[in-house]
Each structure stands twice: as structure tokens, then as C-alpha cells.
Amino acid sequence: MFCYQCEQTAGGHGCTKMGVCGKQPETSDLQDLLIYLSKAISMYAWRAAELGFRKEEIDRYVVEALFTTVTNVNFDSERIVNFIKKGYNILAEARALYEKAASDQGRQPHKIEVIDSWNPPQTYEEMLAESQGIGIAARLSQLGDDVTGLQELITYGLKGMAAYADHAAILGISDPEVYKFIHEALNFLTADEGRDADALTAMALKVGEVNLRVMEMLDEANTGTYGHPEPTVVRVTPKKGKAILVSGHDLKDLAILLEQTKDKGINIYTHGEMLPCLAYPELKKYPHLAGNYGGAWQDQKKEFDEFPGAILMTTNCIQKPAETYKARIFTTGLVAWPGVTHIADKDFTPVIEAALAEEGFTEDAPEKTITIGFGRNAVMSVAPTVIDAVKAGKIRHFFLVGGCDGAKSGRNYYTEFAQKVPDDCVILTLACGKYRFNKLEFGDIGGIPRLLDIGQCNDAYSAIKIAGALAEAFDCGVNDLPLSIILSWYEQKAVCILLTLLHLGIKNMKLGPTLPAFVSPAVLNVLVENFNIAPIKTADEDLAEILG
Ligand code: FSO
Ligand code: SF4
Structure with a gap:
């Protein structure tokens, strides 16, 4: 096995013997095979889509395959084997779809040699043997750190996007253009241009762009079904x-x-x-x-x-x-x-x-409460008050402290950071990283709570809309707002949101607790040069720099 897709990867380089997350080597290898199979399916599905053909079953399979391989989702090799076997039928369907699309247009379908001649492994042992030549380790030695890392950046972005697309689809919201893009991007990773660093970087930003649409769909699915979150x-x-x-x-x-x-x-x-x-x-x-x-x-x-x-x-x-x-x-x-x-x-x-x-709780614990529910609708409804408070100098700065939590000790930074944010600043939270400090008392500024929770990482669209509305109210760009984004990442959904923020041209973000192992020094340089993204330092240093 070789896996370096999440923040807790062994030694900050890669899990090679066993996942720090608990993933067995065989499960990891089977997930590599599932990703390879998804790329193969998308090679046909993308060509069919270009000719105007698609099939819901094929699109949904690839989305579920990607989501299945996200960190901490599926640790069950047997289920993955069954899913792979189902995928072989989907692969045949995708090939047939492409051939039909071509013949309907009076064309000869192109040969995709590598997949047309592929003999999909059938037994468990054959699957494990096959995975050896197609995993990340094999590509690292063939293509090097930069290209492989960029390819994986795109793959992880797609995994995150697939998770959000799956949640939206479960609630009945989907978009064929999104599925088409997922096939396009997976196909791209198999093509010659998928080995070119500039083309890869452009595709990574495109993943961020399409993910914005996916997050919008998920927002529509959640709020359309269950109403807008309210304080x-x-x-x-x-x-x-x-x-x-x-x-x-x-x-x-x-x-x-x-x-x-x-x-x-x-x-x-x-x-x-x-x-x-x-x-x-x-x-x-x-x-x-x-x-x-x-x-x-x-x-x-x-x-x-x-x-x-x-x-x-x-x-x-x-x-x-x-x-x-x-x-x-x-x-x-x-x-x-x-x-x-x-x-x-x-x-x-x-x-x-x-x-x-089970026994259940035998008595009421002393009541303790927190206030949540500051999605975009709730925040926009008090926008005039917030804007007045900023203009009157009562609110100096906003900090969006968003992203995942995790087990590493370096994550104390986020608690310390929130505690040290001055009293005239507001903290917006998103995703599970907030648990480091969301039960602390932050008070309010003229009735506006100083800690506003926007929701899950799945609600990043809400945060983007809030930032956009503030920028509009102040007639400036998001980068000119008194707003700083402090991110904590753990898995591939956070990677995807990061790509969306980069696509939106957001600069000066702080990222921690450590940088992704798949981002090579050369790729990091590109990010620093274009977006001035920086690893977190100490809470004091970062606050001093931001508040200048
Ligand atoms: Fe946290 Fe887990 Fe939501 Fe992630 S719960 S770590 S970004 O999966 O999904 O924020
Ligand atoms: Fe290691 Fe993370 Fe991959 Fe699990 S998901 S094997 S912890 S890199």
C-alpha cells in the first residue's frame, strides 16, 4: 500500500504498512484498483458525454466509487471487492454507450488501447496483484513527486466533490454537467496532458470551480428539503x-x-x-x-x-x-x-x-447549551446590523476558522487562536474543527454573537455567499475585506474546498496543522506565489501579522 491522501499520513510522508486511520494494506490496494477502474469507466463515459450521451447509473457509480475511497469511509475489503465487481459491468456499459454514441453519429469509436485490452482481475488475489502496478507508489517512481502530487491533488478534489454531489443527489439534486466534468477530469488524468504540471494546475483550479456549483447544489438540496438553518x-x-x-x-x-x-x-x-x-x-x-x-x-x-x-x-x-x-x-x-x-x-x-x-441515560445532566445555526440566510438577515457595526468600528475583523478536526497535538493552535482573537472581532466557524473551542464563552458585540457557526464543511457555500455579500456591501473584493481565513484540513473534502477558494482567487489563507504530503515543494511554491497561502505559525504570530 501507499496512501498519502490525508493529514495524519504516517510520518507526514505516506502510509506504507498500515493506515494510521486503521485502513488495512489490502483495503488500500483495493481502493487503488477502484480508482483505476473509475478512471477506465470515465474514459468511455467522457467520450460518450462529448457526443451527447450519458447514463445515470454510470455517473452515480463513479461518484460513489470516489466517495467510498475518502478517508474514514469504507474499511471493509469485502464490500469494496463486491463494488469493484459491480464496476466491471458498469465499465462494459460505458464502453457500449460510447460505441453506440459513435455509431449513432456515423463514426468509428476510437480504440482506447490500455482499457480495451485490460483483463480486469477477478479473484481477490488477482485484484491485489493488479493493484501493485497502478497505485501511487508506481506513479511516484515513474512521474516524480510534482506530477504525481498534482494528479493526486485533482483526484482528492474529485473525491471531496463526489461526497458533496452524492449528498445532493440523495436529496434529489444533480447536474449532468457535474458528472460530465468528473468524467472529463478522470479521463484527463490518464492522458498525456495529465502529466504536464501547468495543465494539471489548471485542472485542479477547474475542480475548485465545478465544486462551487456542487456546493451550491448541496445547499439547495439541504435548505430546500429541511429549510434554512436558524439561530x-x-x-x-x-x-x-x-x-x-x-x-x-x-x-x-x-x-x-x-x-x-x-x-x-x-x-x-x-x-x-x-x-x-x-x-x-x-x-x-x-x-x-x-x-x-x-x-x-x-x-x-x-x-x-x-x-x-x-x-x-x-x-x-x-x-x-x-x-x-x-x-x-x-x-x-x-x-x-x-x-x-x-x-x-x-x-x-x-x-x-x-x-x-441499553440502559440509556439514568438522569438529566446539568443543562449546558450553545447557539448554532448561522447559515447564510440567518447571517444575511442581520447583515445591515453587522455592516453598521463594522462601519462604526465596533467590529474590527472577521476570522473564518474552518475545516476539520483531527488527533494531532498541533491542532491546539486553533483553540489558542480563537481564544486570542481580540474582543472586537467576530469568529465564523465551519466544519468539525470548531469543537476545539465552540463550548467556550465568546460574548457578543452589540447583540451580534462573537462566535457564529455556519455549519458543516458541507455548508462551505454558505460561507462563500456570506463573504460575497460582505464584499458587495463594502463595494470591494473579498481579498480587501477585513476577513481572514484560517483553515484546518484533514481529508479530501477539505482539499476540495481549498481548491474552490483558490479558484475564487482568495489570497492570504493560513493552512494547518501541517501541509499535505502530496503537495511537493515546487507545487507549494506555485501556491505561495499566486495565492500567498501560508502554513500556520503560532497563534500570536499569525494574529499579529493579520491585525498588523
Ligand atoms: Fe470533519 Fe470528518 Fe466535515 Fe471531514 S467530520 S473531518 S472535512 O470528514 O467532513 O469536517
Ligand atoms: Fe494513511 Fe490517511 Fe491514507 Fe488512512 S487515509 S492510509 S491515515 S494517508
């Missing part, structure tokens, strides 16, 4: 009673579970990135949606162990379950762990039964 005081301590904890990012899974548990006397709690769900009108209307329990994803071992109920994982961020809770944790959607019960049909009866069999 909401939510409980972060448990109530007496039976309990289910829901983690991941999928709003629909939570909605289905809320409906299925309506009359069951079970309280539902959000974990990690599900916290913002408590602010959606169509979700918070359920009285048994009791609040949030615990912190970010990397705290799950301790928190799930102590949680006296059942746990449902809806997307990424699963870690190896401890034996103490393995029988009462469940997966659904694309997330999987070997030996953990997977619920494919959305009938959550096994989760409900497991929750009822």
Missing part, C-alpha cells in the same frame, strides 16, 4: 432516557431515523458534523431530537464507549470500533467497517432495538 440554542448535555447517537454528515439519514423513532421514547443526539442539523426547521421540529453529544470525530472511541445507547454512522469519520460498543454501532450509506452491522435499506429497526436494550 438555535441547543443542548450539549444529555437528558434522562434511552438514546441514539447519529454521526457523519447525512441529513436525510437523520430525518428518516427521527421519523422511525417518533413514538419510541428514544432521544436522538447528534455527534460531530451532525451538530448543525439541530438548526434546520424540518429536523428540529422533532421534540425527541434532544441535542448534541460529545465532540469531533476523533473523540469517538471514548465518547461512543461511554454513550449508553446505539450509534449510527451515516458517512465518513468512522474509526475502529472498540469491542465495548461494536455490537451497538451501525453503518449506513457508503460507510462500512468489517463486522459492524450495515443497514442498506434505511430500516433502522436494529438501531432502535439496540438503543432500547
